[in-house]
Amino acid sequence: MKTVLVIEDDLGIQKQLKWSLSDYELVFAGDRQQAMTHLRRYEPSVVTLDLGLPPDPTNATEGLACLSDILGTAPDTKVIVLTGSTDNSHALQAIALGAYDYYQKPIDADVLNIILQRAFKLTELEKENKALKNNSQQQTDILGNSEAMIKACRVVEKIAPTEITTLLLGESGTGKEVFARTIHKQSARADKPFIAINCASIPENLLESELFGYEKGAFTGAVKTTLGKIECANGGTLLLDEIGDMPLSLQAKMLRFLQERVIERVGGRSEIEVDVRVICATHRDLQEMVSQQTFREDLFYQVSEIILRIPPLRSRGHDIILIAKALLQRFNEEYHSNVQGFSEQATKAMLSHSWPGNIRELQNKVKSAVIMAESKQIDAEDLGLVAPNGNIKMQTLRQMREDVETQAIRQAHMMTEGNLSKAADLLGITRPTLYALIEKYKMYDLRSTDTET
Numbered sequence: 034m035k036t037v038l039v040i041e042d043d044l045g046i047q048k049q050l051k052w053s054l055s056d057y058e059l060v061f062a063g064d065r066q067q068a069m070t071h072l073r074r075y076e077p078s079v080v081t082l083d084l085g086l087p088p089d090p091t092n093a094t095e096g097l098a099c100l101s102d103i104l105g106t107a108p109d110t111k112v113i114v115l116t117g118s119t120d121n122s123h124a125l126q127a128i129a130l131g132a133y134d135y136y137q138k139p140i141d142a143d144v145l146n147i148i149l150q151r152a153f154k155l156t157e158l159e160k161e162n163k164a165l166k167n168n169s170q171q172q173t174d175i176l177g178n179s180e181a182m183i184k185a186c187r188v189v190e191k192i193a194p195t196e197i198t199t200l201l202l203g204e205s206g207t208g209k210e211v212f213a214r215t216i217h218k219q220s221a222r223a224d225k226p227f228i229a230i231n232c233a234s235i236p237e238n239l240l241e242s243e244l245f246g247y248e249k250g251a252f253t254g255a256v257k258t259t260l261g262k263i264e265c266a267n268g269g270t271l272l273l274d275e276i277g278d279m280p281l282s283l284q285a286k287m288l289r290f291l292q293e294r295v296i297e298r299v300g301g302r303s304e305i306e307v308d309v310r311v312i313c314a315t316h317r318d319l320q321e322m323v324s325q326q327t328f329r330e331d332l333f334y335q336v337s338e339i340i341l342r343i344p345p346l347r348s349r350g351h352d353i354i355l356i357a358k359a360l361l362q363r364f365n366e367e368y369h370s371n372v373q374g375f376s377e378q379a380t381k382a383m384l385s386h387s388w389p390g391n392i393r394e395l396q397n398k399v400k401s402a403v404i405m406a407e408s409k410q411i412d413a414e415d416l417g418l419v420a421p422n423g424n425i426k427m428q429t430l431r432q433m434r435e436d437v438e439t440q441a442i443r444q445a446h447m448m449t450e451g452n453l454s455k456a457a458d459l460l461g462i463t464r465p466t467l468y469a470l471i472e473k474y475k476m477y478d479l480r481s482t483d484t485e486t
């Protein structure tokens with residue numbers, strides 16, 4: 034049985050929770066000190082925390098301090114904050130400090146159980162992720178669970194095992210190289226080289242020899258035969274980054290390589306066969322370049338057997354915060370600092386910023402904030418951002434919960450071939466609760482296809 038630490042001083046609510054969360058082993062703590070003792074002893078992955086703790090249960094100070102202590106000791110713990118109906122600002126403060134979610138009393142057993150299940154599921158996924166990360170030398174993780182990213186990752190899963198030439202389109206800093214590495218890692222070529230070359234950063238007159246290699250004596254300074262990037266990638270994957278910046282003069286030679294998978298080194302006379310999977314990336318509008326005749330049309334079709342559009346960071350919703358937290362952890366380790374989270378203002382500011390430099394910009398901002406931070410929390414100012422007015426975060430959280438619930442219901446409905454009793458079982462809720470959720474989210478199509486009725 035999974036253990037949940039319940040930090041709650043009200044005996045009545047303790048009892049109610051015991052009854053509602055009967056699938057879990059509950060360990061109760063009535064104050065901060067006891068909570069920390071139990072945290073160390075039971076190491077629970079999930080904790081519920083009432084913010085109004087003694088000595089002053091009418092105030093959230095002790096609850097928030099308890100939250101900071103928990104996350105300082107065991108940062109991966111999923112803390113679900115239980116709040117009264119009037120203290121939303123405290124709930125938001127708790128989320129900004131690193132709480133996983135919040136739940137407004139009065140207690141509805143089914144809803145609370147779903148939140149707990151999701152928290153445990155996330156812990157499992159994080160553990161798996163950590164194990165995978167430890168096994169791989171390169172950081173190829175694509176962080177994010179927004180709809181846009183889930184869609185993009187599904188495409189990656191489908192194309193990775195094939196040999197199809199893929200064109201990755203996306204603004205600068207969106208993670209095109211990360212996606213290319215992931216495609217390589219998920220392919221049969223994973224244990225062969227992954228070679229990336231940035232066509233924009235190499236002077237035009239050197240790009241040909243960089244790509245195709247050269248024979249000894251091919252030009253002044255060519256003192257020995259040297260392999261190009263294409264040959265170095267033999268057996269593996271080649272990323273032609275910024276393909277839109279490839280000079281027209283080289284595009285014909287590139288087309289021949291892509292069509293026939295043979296190359297000729299500069300100054301060489303023989304054809305060399307190469308077995309390379311090619312991925313291209315660019316932030317440019319290649320179709321527009323084709324119409325302006327700065328990019329060959331035949332090359333465009335050759336490199337774009339499949340086009341994967343990588344969404345800009347601003348359209349990834351809460352992924353911004355997820356990635357920011359992962360970066361914070363990374364920079365904390367790198368700079369031996371102990372910054373614990375982002376303030377509510379910082380979170381709001383990040384969610385409303387347009388991120389023209391995408392993840393690279395986020396990386397730079399979090400890095401400098403970690404280095405410069407004077408308190409345990411990063412504020413909007415530390416990030417060089419301005420916090421907007423209004424309550425963007427609240428709305429988005431609610432929207433997130435709605436999205437997750439509707440997705441889970443649809444998935445269960447599909448897996449049980451429309452049998453709502455079985456779907457309810459799968460979701461760990463009762464059939465009436467499932468009906469109520471279907472009603473709430475107006476998913477009437479599911480009700481009409483119930484195979485039991």
Ligand SMILES: Nc1ncnc2c1ncn2[C@@H]1O[C@H](COP(=O)(O)OP(=O)(O)OP(=O)(O)O)[C@@H](O)[C@H]1O
Binds near residue numbers: 393
């Ligand atoms: N989903 C993600 N989660 C975490 N980090 C990411 C993610 N995507 C990208 N990054 C990080 O963001 C930085 C920029 O990514 P990358 O170089 O792949 O972008 P790019 O689109 O190829 O940029 P450019 O067009 O400027 O070459 C890298 O340090 C990368 O590790």
